[in-house]
Amino acid sequence: MIALWLVLLVPLTGVVVLALIGQQRYAGWLNIGFTGAALAAALALAYGVLEHGPLLSSGKMLHIDAFNVYLVVLTAFVGFTTAIFSRPYMLHEVERRQLSARRMRLYHAMYQGFMFTMYAALTTNNIGILWVAMEGATLATVLLVSLYRTPEAVEAAWKYFILCGVGIAQALFGTILVYFAAARVISSTDEALLWDVLYDSAARLEPTVLTIAFVFLLVGYGTKVGLVPLHNWLPDAHSEGPTPMSAILSGLLLNVALYALVRMKMLVDGSLDSDLAGHLMMAFGFLSFTVAGLFLHRSRDIKRMFSYSSIEHMGLMTFAFGMGGALATFAALLHMTVHSLTKSAIFVTVGHAAQIAGTQSIERIRGLIRTQPVVGWGLLIGTIAIAGFPPFGVFTSEFLVLTATMKAWPWLTVPLLVGLVIAFAGLFRHLQPMVYGEPPAGQVAVRANMLPVMVHLLLVLWLGLAIPVFLSSWFSEATILIAGSAPQ
Amino acid sequence: MGLAQLDLFDQAMLLFAALVLFTSFVMLAQVRIVPLIHAFAWQGALLAVATALVAFVSKHPHLYLSAGLGFGLKALLIPWILHRLAVRLRIHHESESIKHPVLVLLGGAGLVVFSYYVTLPIVQLSELTTRNTIAVSQAVVLLGMLLMISRNKAVAQVIGFMSIENGLFFAAVVATYGMPMVVELGIAFDVLVAVVLFGVFFFQMRESIDSLDVNRLNRLREVDEALSEAEPRQ
Numbered sequence: 001m002i003a004l005w006l007v008l009l010v011p012l013t014g015v016v017v018l019a020l021i022g023q024q025r026y027a028g029w030l031n032i033g034f035t036g037a038a039l040a041a042a043l044a045l046a047y048g049v050l051e052h053g054p055l056l057s058s059g060k061m062l063h064i065d066a067f068n069v070y071l072v073v074l075t076a077f078v079g080f081t082t083a084i085f086s087r088p089y090m091l092h093e094v095e096r097r098q099l100s101a102r103r104m105r106l107y108h109a110m111y112q113g114f115m116f117t118m119y120a121a122l123t124t125n126n127i128g129i130l131w132v133a134m135e136g137a138t139l140a141t142v143l144l145v146s147l148y149r150t151p152e153a154v155e156a157a158w159k160y161f162i163l164c165g166v167g168i169a170q171a172l173f174g175t176i177l178v179y180f181a182a183a184r185v186i187s188s189t190d191e192a193l194l195w196d197v198l199y200d201s202a203a204r205l206e207p208t209v210l211t212i213a214f215v216f217l218l219v220g221y222g223t224k225v226g227l228v229p230l231h232n233w234l235p236d237a238h239s240e241g242p243t244p245m246s247a248i249l250s251g252l253l254l255n256v257a258l259y260a261l262v263r264m265k266m267l268v269d270g271s272l273d274s275d276l277a278g279h280l281m282m283a284f285g286f287l288s289f290t291v292a293g294l295f296l297h298r299s300r301d302i303k304r305m306f307s308y309s310s311i312e313h314m315g316l317m318t319f320a321f322g323m324g325g326a327l328a329t330f331a332a333l334l335h336m337t338v339h340s341l342t343k344s345a346i347f348v349t350v351g352h353a354a355q356i357a358g359t360q361s362i363e364r365i366r367g368l369i370r371t372q373p374v375v376g377w378g379l380l381i382g383t384i385a386i387a388g389f390p391p392f393g394v395f396t397s398e399f400l401v402l403t404a405t406m407k408a409w410p411w412l413t414v415p416l417l418v419g420l421v422i423a424f425a426g427l428f429r430h431l432q433p434m435v436y437g438e439p440p441a442g443q444v445a446v447r448a449n450m451l452p453v454m455v456h457l458l459l460v461l462w463l464g465l466a467i468p469v470f471l472s473s474w475f476s477e478a479t480i481l482i483a484g485s486a487p488q
Numbered sequence: 489m490g491l492a493q494l495d496l497f498d499q500a501m502l503l504f505a506a507l508v509l510f511t512s513f514v515m516l517a518q519v520r521i522v523p524l525i526h527a528f529a530w531q532g533a534l535l536a537v538a539t540a541l542v543a544f545v546s547k548h549p550h551l552y553l554s555a556g557l558g559f560g561l562k563a564l565l566i567p568w569i570l571h572r573l574a575v576r577l578r579i580h581h582e583s584e585s586i587k588h589p590v591l592v593l594l595g596g597a598g599l600v601v602f603s604y605y606v607t608l609p610i611v612q613l614s615e616l617t618t619r620n621t622i623a624v625s626q627a628v629v630l631l632g633m634l635l636m637i638s639r640n641k642a643v644a645q646v647i648g649f650m651s652i653e654n655g656l657f658f659a660a661v662v663a664t665y666g667m668p669m670v671v672e673l674g675i676a677f678d679v680l681v682a683v684v685l686f687g688v689f690f691f692q693m694r695e696s697i698d699s700l701d702v703n704r705l706n707r708l709r710e711v712d713e714a715l716s717e718a719e720p721r722q
Contacts, residue, residue, distance in 0.1 A: 126668075126670070126671065128667055128668065128670075128671030128674070128675075129670065129671060129674060131671075131675075132671065132674030132675060132677075132678055135675075135678045135682075136678060136681075139678065139681050139682060139685060142685060143685065143688065146689070146692055149692060149695065149696060150696065151696040151697050151705075151707060152707050152708055153696075154689070154692050154693055154696045154697065154705070155697075155705035155706075155707055155708055156708060157689070157692075158642075158689060158693065158702065158705055159705070159708075161685070161686075161689070162636070162645065162649065165649055165682065166633065166636065166649065166652060169629070169649075169652050169653065169656060172656050172675070173626075173629065173656055173659060176656065176659050176660045176663060176664065176667070177610070177663070179660075179663075179664050179667060180610070180663045180664045183664050184613070189664075189665070189668070190668050192668075193667070193668055193671060206613060208609040208610075208613070209609070209610055209613060212606070212607075212609070212610065235708075236708045239708075240708070
């Protein structure tokens with residue numbers, strides 16, 4: 001219980017402390033310290049849940065079960081390793097771009113603020129607070145996207161703000177409709193937004209209202225997941241902000257938005273007899289998967305390219321969650337984990353690559369392996385992992401998704417495979433010259449901290465070779481929660 | 489059922505809902521910045537009155553708090569902030585031209601009809617006497633979006649955004665006697681932070697593209713890259 005509150009209080013303290021002294025050179029270390037403490041608390045929390053089962057705080061404010069506790073740990077872990085990367089990277093950026101002390105204070109405080117909103121969204125038991133936290137995540141990160149104040153950065157931030165703001169307003173309307181349906185069957189109106197109460201009485205909720213509500217929730221949270229056609233903000237926000245931001249946006253925010261969507265699907269499934277929610281998610285997921293795969297070919301900016309890859313993978317996860325069933329859900333949970341780890345590792349590497357080349361333009365990043373082998377290899381291996389090659393974990397989860405598709409929707413397997421090949425080709429046509437090509441004269445290595453990348457990629461490799469028992473039993477438990485049955 | 493058969497409260501409620509919807513249309517047609525902000529403030533005030541009315545009739549005292557909060561935030565504080573920003577940015581005398589004003593208004597009318605159609609199943613379920621207004625709140629949300637789409641000035645877009653928030657607030661009040669207090673406070677906090685951030689953005693936009701016209705924000709895209717290659721980045 002204490003661990004649960006600590007997970008929330010540590011980043012909140014971080015906001016205050018770093019808002020005051022975030023401009024100091026040692027602020028990067030403080031940032032690492034706060035995220036590290038949150039990680040320790042998250043691990044303690046996970047251990048507690050593993051031992052004693054789900055948790056409901058007094059007053060029913062917070063709720064922890066198998067589904068969200070593993071996301072809390074994942075969030076804390078990626079937040080921690082990205083903070084390790086962020087320290088030297090931002091010091092370099094301060095010199096290169098002349099960032100003022102105020103902006104560094106803002107950066108560090110909002111890094112913690114973003115982590116706080118993520119934990120709040122994950123742990124809350126109230127679907128209204130879930131919405132508030134998701135909106136809070138936008139507010140915390142929007143000024144970070146425009147941190148460099150270039151016209152592109154301001155444009156990206158404005159788009160991000162407006163699109164996500166309007167999008168997520170739809171989710172609020174959906175939440176109000178859920179509340180409307182719930183208030184009719186749950187006597188205490190103060191409890192009608194609480195997840196555990198709603199979940200228990202889902203079968204009594206009015207199906208017509210929930211159907212309309214889910215459409216709004218899908219559009220709202222789907223905007224934050226980056227589902228096509230609501231994805232326009234994502235490549236911009238990822239490419240123009242500081243790289244640590246891209247890593248945690250891609251690795252964490254998208255996951256948490258998808259988490260919110262899946263929670264809502266669980267509610268709607270309980271109320272409706274049909275698979276309407278699942279089918280909608282499948283359609284949007286599949287569309288995102290295909291469109292983003294095609295856009296990979298057109299990208300000219302390395303960070304934009306990998307953000308399209310994020311859209312593609314989020315689409316695949318949405319598709320798998322939508323398909324439902326034990327196997328697909330298990331695969332989606334695994335994919336969430338390996339995608340987060342791999343993608344944040346890639347963004348870290350890309351950040352270094354862009355500092356080496358002095359640009360993010362794919363055409364002008366050349367010969368990374370010769371200039372700085374560790375960055376070149378990191379990018380190569382990371383991309384191999386994200387493209388779904390064995391023996392990495394992404395292969396395992398994509399294989400499971402394909403297997404599940406073959407069982408439930410055999411005719412969808414072919415377009416899915418074609419989509420994977422298209423995405424693979426899109427990544428590698430750009431990657432090859434960046435890694436191997438002739439380095440331009442005068443290109444020198446930068447101080448790079450590749451430790452987080454290696455740790456992430458090793459974990460992904462491990463998950464590809466063998467999923468540890470405690471993790472697979474954890475995923476199974478979450479799968480039972482979401483899909484109703486355990487994978488065989 | 490004719491209007492005259494409804495009791496006094498329902499009639500008053502419908503009147504206020506209609507007035508709120510009317511302010512949405514006023515905003516849609518208003519091209520000058522300061523009157524636009526005033527229309528937005530009026531909408532906030534009308535919402536607060538409607539909320540207080542619901543609170544009085546349904547005997548939900550916490551709705552008085554929401555009404556007060558709404559009035560302070562949406563009728564006073566946010567319009568005041570926007571007005572001050574407009575003066576400081578020297579855009580308070582500006583007006584913009586809408587391309588097809590009649591079409592926009594007709595589109596708005598269409599959206600109202602559409603909202604009535606969408607909310608039909610919900611309206612039938614509602615036991616509240618104010619159920620007719622669910623459709624109106626949905627319409628206010630959609631009109632806010634239309635406002636954002638039809639304008640190019642950043643300030644007008646922000647007002648559209650806030651007007652969407654107004655519609656949602658109205659929906660919560662008329663559909664369910666408001667959300668639980670903790671959620672409502674959270675939402676109010678988010679809205680307030682959003683306005684402050686929007687203010688910061690106006691200055692950042694002014695600084696970087698020397699204009700508050702969002703049409704000038706057009707550098708980031710996949711196709712037509714020749715444009716950005718002509719001016720290499722960094």
